[in-house]
Amino acid sequence: MHLNYFFFNTLSKDLNPLLKGARLIECYSQFKGELCLEFDRPFFIKVITSGNFPVVYFPETISRAKKNTADIFPELMGKAVSSVEVVPFDRSFLIQFDEHSLLFKMHGGRSNVILMRRGKDNKLFNKNLKGDESATVSSLSKNFPSFDVFKSEGGNLSKVLPVLGKNAIQSIETIDYQLASIDEKWELFKNVVSYLENTTDVYIHRPTTDPQLSLLKGEEDSLQFSSALEAINQFFFTKIKIDSFNITQKQLAQERIQKISKLTSYVQQLNIKLEKLKNAEDPRYVADVIMANNYQLKGMLNEVSLIGFQGETLTIQFNGKRAIPYAENLYRKSKNRKIEFEKMSENIRMKSDELLFLQAQLEEIQAATSISEFKTFKKEAAVPSKTPSKFHEFEIDGFKILVGKNAKNNDLLTFGNTFKEDLWLHVKDTPGSHVVIKYQSGRKYSKRVIEAAASIAGHYSKRNTEGLVPVIYTPKKFIRKRKGDPAGAVVVEKEEVILVPPRLA
Helix, strand or coil: CCCCHHHHHHHHHHHHHHHCCCEEEEEEEEECCEEEEEECCCEEEEEECCCCCCEEECCCCCCCCCCCCEECCHHHCCCEEEEEEECCCCCEEEEEECCEEEEEECCHHHCEEEEEECCCCCEECCCCCHHHHHCCHHHHCCCCCCHHHHHHCCCCHHHHCHHHCHHHHHHHCCHHHHHCCHHHHHHHHHHHHHHHHHCCCEEEECCCCCCEEECCCCCCCCEEECCHHHHHHHHHHHHHHHHHHHHHHHHHHHHHHHHHHHHHHHHHHHHHHHHHHHHCCCHHHHHHHHHHCHHHCCCCEEEEEEECCCCCEEEEEEEEECHHHHHHHHHHHHHHHHHHHHHHHHHHHHHHHHHHHHHHHHHHHHHCCCHHHHHHCCCCCCCCCCCCCCCEEEEECCEEEEECCCHHHHHHHHHHCCCCCCEEEEECCCCECCEEECCCCCCCCCHHHHHHHHHHHHHCECCCCCCCEEEEEEEHHHEECCCCCCCCCCEECCCEEEEECCCCC
């Protein structure tokens, strides 16, 4: 009801003795959709015309910034107020000066402040609302409905007098009202309107959960005020505080819900891969069979059938390789398989612990009752910098790590923002971001830093859902680009490979 004719009627009555004779000494805007007025009493008015919460309220003081402010309606400076009046049955009120009127048109999303000048066109605070250029008090004001109009609408208050507002209409249209005769409804309607136009009491219903301004009595926990100015100020600050709490709570909860969803899916995928890895045949078995039959495997081999240790026949594709190097490669795969199994199991354990932590945080956020309880929820250390950057930025143990955002950005990073001593990383044989660890004089790249950067490279690659990925790393001096290569494509002349889980460090 803070944007309601009856409230503005009560407010105008309170404002008139306070402002009559006062001179306007400043009228300016320092934020979009916000107008500040200062009178010589001193007395301050702040109007917010945009956003989800258009409002007029009366702070004790307003500090004007030294820059980035704009004077509005300069022709009013030094002018004295002659009166404050409400526009009949509209969500607007006027501050009258001798030759000018300042109209506060508080029509929700189309709110505006309009300077009406005698013999001149209107001047608008929000110039986008072109229709307000022709607005007049008479075009906005409405007449109180006659009994004939009331009767023709069957006493439907939403049609008879919409400015009553939803809450007032609901309080009138009870079962008794519905059963009453049209004459009885008319009398009840006139009595309520008379009460709303003459009351000096203002209430804030549900002040701790969903504050609503009203001229009607409400629940037991409602706050009562005898001053409309005091009520709107309390309402404004209460609503801002609660809205800020609700928005922050929703954002923090949504962040955790999204992370929980992604982590749950990730852990499920890892468990499926771990189960497949667990049930897959160990390459060591085939390698052992090859070594047991090595005496009869001569020269370069292709397809060979051997008898396994359980008497089964194994058909092995050597692809032109000798038996021992082929078996050695299988032993390496078996060793890597064991490492992968252990790291995948550890990754599942870590991610499961992270899930429990996030779920506990979500429960704590949802149970919070004040915004101060949200201060404990900090963002993780190794996340991209909030500062706008050409690249994703991380920091691990004091080393800056830069990550390309796309193919062209990869080239910009590798060939425009690195030195030969920087360490360059990329997931092996897979599309993904270039990653660079910036060199620091006198410091060696630790294993922890390299593994962390490699995991980041894995995260920003096409293989970011796998348990382990191979990542190559090398000093940038061994990276070159051939003429005609597409964006992001490079030649690596010398490399080392590390096996890591893809994740943000």
